[in-house]
Amino acid sequence: MPTRFLYDDLKSATNDFNNKLGEGGFGSIFQGMLSDGTQVAMKRLVGFSQIKKSFLAEVQTIGSIHHVNLVRLIGFCAENSNRLLVYEYMSKASLDKWIFKRHQELTLGWESRRKIIVDIAKGLAYLHEECRQKIYHLDIKPQNILLDDNFVAKVSNFGLAKLIDKDESKVVATLGGTPGYMAPEWLSSIITEKVDVYSFGAVVLEILCGQKILDRSLPEEEMHLLGLFQRKGEERQLLDMVDEYNGDMKSHGAEVSEMMKLALWCLQSDYKRRPSMTVVVQVLEGFVIVEDDLDLNFANAPAIIKIIAPTGEDTDAILDGTTLLASHLSGPR
Numbered sequence: 001m002p003t004r005f006l007y008d009d010l011k012s013a014t015n016d017f018n019n020k021l022g023e024g025g026f027g028s029i030f031q032g033m034l035s036d037g038t039q040v041a042m043k044r045l046v047g048f049s050q051i052k053k054s055f056l057a058e059v060q061t062i063g064s065i066h067h068v069n070l071v072r073l074i075g076f077c078a079e080n081s082n083r084l085l086v087y088e089y090m091s092k093a094s095l096d097k098w099i100f101k102r103h104q105e106l107t108l109g110w111e112s113r114r115k116i117i118v119d120i121a122k123g124l125a126y127l128h129e130e131c132r133q134k135i136y137h138l139d140i141k142p143q144n145i146l147l148d149d150n151f152v153a154k155v156s157n158f159g160l161a162k163l164i165d166k167d168e169s170k171v172v173a174t175l176g177g178t179p180g181y182m183a184p185e186w187l188s189s190i191i192t193e194k195v196d197v198y199s200f201g202a203v204v205l206e207i208l209c210g211q212k213i214l215d216r217s218l219p220e221e222e223m224h225l226l227g228l229f230q231r232k233g234e235e236r237q238l239l240d241m242v243d244e245y246n247g248d249m250k251s252h253g254a255e256v257s258e259m260m261k262l263a264l265w266c267l268q269s270d271y272k273r274r275p276s277m278t279v280v281v282q283v284l285e286g287f288v289i290v291e292d293d294l295d296l297n298f299a300n301a302p303a304i305i306k307i308i309a310p311t312g313e314d315t316d317a318i319l320d321g322t323t324l325l326a327s328h329l330s331g332p333r
Contacts, residue, residue, distance in 0.1 A: 005084070094147070099113075100210065110256065200277070
């Protein structure tokens with residue numbers, strides 16, 4: 001079980017919360033060092049009316065989960081109104097820093113990208129199939145994939161995860177997600193582990209192409225990566241999409257094409273046609289072949305984003321990746 005820390009000890013470890021790494025789904029994240037010299041990342045939970053319930057659920061669930069491709073929860077603090085989660089520190093930061101930057105020293109080659117894809121798949125397969133309580137992440141995106149010193153990828157931020165009993169398909173926690181990565185069924189009452197599979201497919205495309213799922217700095221016809229993927233697929237020119245900032249990617253065209261087929265399988269509009277994450281891992285390990293006769297008519301992300309955007313709210317903020325809570329959606333609560 002995770003260690004329980006005193007608030008003053010964590011305050012000291014972060015130099016009074018001075019070294020801020022960024023903003024997470026439930027609050028700010030700080031770098032710190034424990035008294036034994038262990039580097040950690042602390043998530044300070046603030047500003048949520050149901051923070052106590054969310055915090056306790058995360059501690060109880062994540063504290064019991066151990067997998068090489070999941071960010072490990074080391075400890076927590078629950079003192080007065082203070083709620084903090086203490087995680088292992090991931091020195092290479094999040095995946096988006098490595099796949100969207102246009103600097104040669106930050107460009108990953110094919111083998112590194114493939115290994116990261118495999119790592120993500122294994123982490124999700126564990127959450128879906130091997131935990132005592134099935135866990136749906138529901139917010140898979142590059143910002144929630146962290147890298148360690150050796151570029152081992154680990155899935156992070158289970159604060160928005162759903163806890164599902166093995167024999168149930170009911171959503172029992174707060175609904176969340178990020179437009180662009182959200183499967184079509186988010187607009188219905190059916191939420192299964194297949195929403196993570198869809199998001200995984202979107203992230204795989206981003207890794208292969210070095211382009212964001214939604215990039216409004218590009219011309220309108222190239223802005224939506226899924227729409228571009230559909231068009232290039234119909235034209236049988238998928239390799240045109242491969243990240244041009246790394247020649248190593250082009251030299252592995254056959255393997256990249258197979259990975260794109262896997263992404264397409266994961267992105268099927270009908271969630272029943274998507275593979276499980278366990279099957280995805282089997283494909284990546286060479287034990288299963290990607291299904292044939294896949295539907296390219298899946299590029300509905302722009303329409304979904306427009307439907308989700310609440311009347312009177314800042315649509316631009318939502319399109320840029322703001323996490324949606326249940327109050328923003330007409331789907332299940």
